[in-house]
Amino acid sequence: MQSPIQEYLEHLHAEVLKLRDGAPYPVHPGDREPDPGAFGICLATVDGYVYSVGAADQEFSIQSISKPFTYGLALEEHGLEVVDAKVDVEPSGDPFNEISLAPGSGRPANAMINAGALAVVSMIKGSGGKSAIKRIVDRYSDFAGRELTSSKAVFDVEMRHSDRNHALAYLLSSFGIIEEGPTRALELYLRQCAVQVTCRDLALMAATMANGGMNPRTGDQVLDLENVERVLSVMMTSGMYDDAGSWVSSVGMPAKSGVGGGTLAVLPGQAGLAVFSPPLDDHGNSIRGVETCRRLSRDMEMHFVRSARTGRSAVRATFAISELPSRIRRTEPEAEVLERFDDRCRIIEVNGDLLFAGTESLVRAVSELDEHVELVVLDLRRVDEVGAVALQMLGGVERRLREADRQLVLVERIGSAAASAFEPEADVPSFHSRGEAVEHCENRLLARYGGSAREPDRVEVVDSPVLASLEPEERTRLVGLMERRTYSDGEVIRRVGQRFGGIHFIVCGQVSNFATDPFGQRARLNTLSAGMTFGELALGTEERQETTDKAEGEVELMVLTPEAIAELEEADPQAALRLWHALTRDAYLLVDRYLRETLVRLTY
Known part of the structure; x- marks a missing residue:
């Protein structure tokens, strides 16, 4: 049976293909004239599945879509403070090739316009026996999950038509933003723009961003989450140049376009979208690419406001220890004790993401427990993501319980990081199964309240x-x-x-x-x-x-x-x-x- 998503994309492709406005970017090798009718759509999920229709595997030049990926590389190598000293993070409201720098400092407005991209790429140096451009292309390849290459033919023709970019490079050099020669920076920038990609490549590159920087196909962590957060933020406000405001309101996804006809959009945590269609509008964006993204956002509710997880409670269930006892077969006197004191232990089963909203509901559930509850078991095995705010709040919960002579007990998947939230003096038992945790709590209750009912060591x-x-x-x-x-x-x-x-x-x-x-x-x-x-x-x-x-x-x-x-x-x-x-x-x-x-x- 055909997927309804695939069916929808095919219908969308047929509808948007009817748009005939715009013209392809005129700068190209003589034997590579763009086909105005070429049109591909790819939608990649964060687990690596790709829906595709049309010209999904036709190669074209990445052009300005390269900017966010090089920006991420610069952030990784130099850190936010160093990069911010060279490039601001403000929307410019100007066309992508506008010659405009901040008065006094000479900083470009952001890394998505040409001036900012030139400043960013000048920060990438050769290392480990690899040239700067080799390192850049390798990074793009890591995002795409396959080896990419830069076209010399495309670079040569771009170099002959880059007087405006050359002027930008010299202007940046005069302010000290570019420190090692404007021509080197320009050549490096044009070589990265000449990298050849397909619509499928771009979709997987976008899905890697959506997946917190981890390539869903290879499992490689290409970019850490902090830098993904910065890159997507700048893409959201500046990726579509002087059309950014309209884009955010009508599409609502961090995005980047390129004059080669590509458009890339990211829905964090869910999917990466790519469109290839050469005819451009006055902003330098693909006409069909923009329309495809707008319709997908509307029809599939992919705008960030609609697609974001609502703040539903993370607490799935709460129950007493007697409702789901351990696998230890207790004696009748022991069973009577556990039944009598079962309200001294509560098990809270948690699911979903422990970001702010989910963590708040969990902390509230623990806080509202009766004061006589001595043992609080948090079953976190169904939790997908644990944010920094969750770790901080869990640490506070544990400390307050400990101060009241109560104990927090965790049930976690192998490799969970929740235990890192607690102070060194904390004694927080952690188990991989709920049965083990309940057994621990039963033993604690029997030790405290069992008296003569305690399990005998020997019975003839x-x-x-x-x-x-x-x-x-x-x-x-x-x-x-x-x-x-x-x-x-x-x-x-x-x-x-x-x-x-x-x-x-x-x-x-x-x-x-x-x-x-x-x-x-x-x-x-x-x-x-x-x-x-x-x-x-x-x-x-x-x-x-x-x-x-x-x-x-x-x-x-x-x-x-x-x-x-x-x-x-x-x-x-x-x-x-x-x-x-x-x-x-x-x-x-x-x-x-x-x-x-x-x-x-x-x-x-």
Whole structure:
């Protein structure tokens, strides 16, 4: 099925192609006369997918679209302060080749007009065995995701028609803005303008800007976010020259045009747009390029005001610890304690971006928690971006909680930077799964409020809660039929697929059960402790083990083997029946708990 976006672009292309106004830039090699009918549109998403229609792969000269990318390179090498001393960031309101500099300082108004571009390119030097133009072209190639080249033929013809730019270069040199020769700066500028690109290249270059400076195809961080922010800001106010005001109001995307017929626009965080069509208007902008961008902005709501994420709450759900307990199978006294004190811990699930609006809603949710909440779990695994304001605010939240003898607990994806928000003295546990975080909180609550309900370190079989319904002599008789076994930390006790191996009573230590999820990953089902049993469920699955059971620390077991069970059933059928009744009761209690947990996961 054809994408509705592709269908829309094809319809748009057919409509805008009817525009016949304007004329191509007259300066070009004799054998490369522009085709006024050439017209391509490319829309690249921030994950690297490109929609294209028309002349998407026809090469042309990048011309002034080169300016923002060289500006970014200069900012990266010299920093904002040094570059700002040479070039201002104010809209000029003048045509792109106007000879106008700031009185006194000689600074050009911005880096998007020719005077500013000459000043910027003069700051790029050769380095690492590469000439200045080689470094510039390599940077453009990094943005496009393929190797680009500069055309000598285009450079030669441009050099013969650059008296006005030469005058600008000498004027800038007279003010000390260009420090190493005006002719060198002019040649370097014209060589960068002669770089050959396609509409597809420009779309990916724009998408790289939209993606915070990271090329969505290669994964390379071509330009850091601070410099992307500056470049796009100047593009928004000055990229379309003396038509910038109309552009911002009607299109609302940072953009740059070039007399080669290209137009590039950036929708931060979402997409990069490129159009190629040689006929130009009086401002030096592609007529079809401008109209295409205007219609896309209107029809697809790509104006920055419409496309920006609204300040919706980042808090997806808030719930008590008892609504989604850990995988530790607690004793009945422990479960009663956790149920009684579950309001002392709240889990807050967060999603979306933690920029100002999202962070504000999260901080407000934490701030409005009852004072008796001692443990605050922030589940950040669904968070896409964490801004500087979020890190600052999270640090403040942690500090206030700590001062009130409360604790912040994080659930983060691997590689998350949220922990960097906190002071060195902060003790903020961080986990990669919610189950681990909840287990930590349960243990904290049991340590504080559990008292005698705390999980015992050792439970002999005769004292096992599972066998509470049996008479003491029956329990003693069962012990006499059992085998004592010990396991070291990490040792596998039972593997999936093994035949029924008996009923395992945990005397001391912990045992975790693992299974394979639908994605082929091993997942922990639960963790059992002293006084609990495992292995009996294999009887309900063709007498085959459905999980892998592994020792957590040193483990001591008492095992009622299949042979001992058979002996008991033959010698005392009534005692065997009472044993199975006790085991069945314990199993149903476990199943009931799992069903209640499943209901919570389906409804929260």
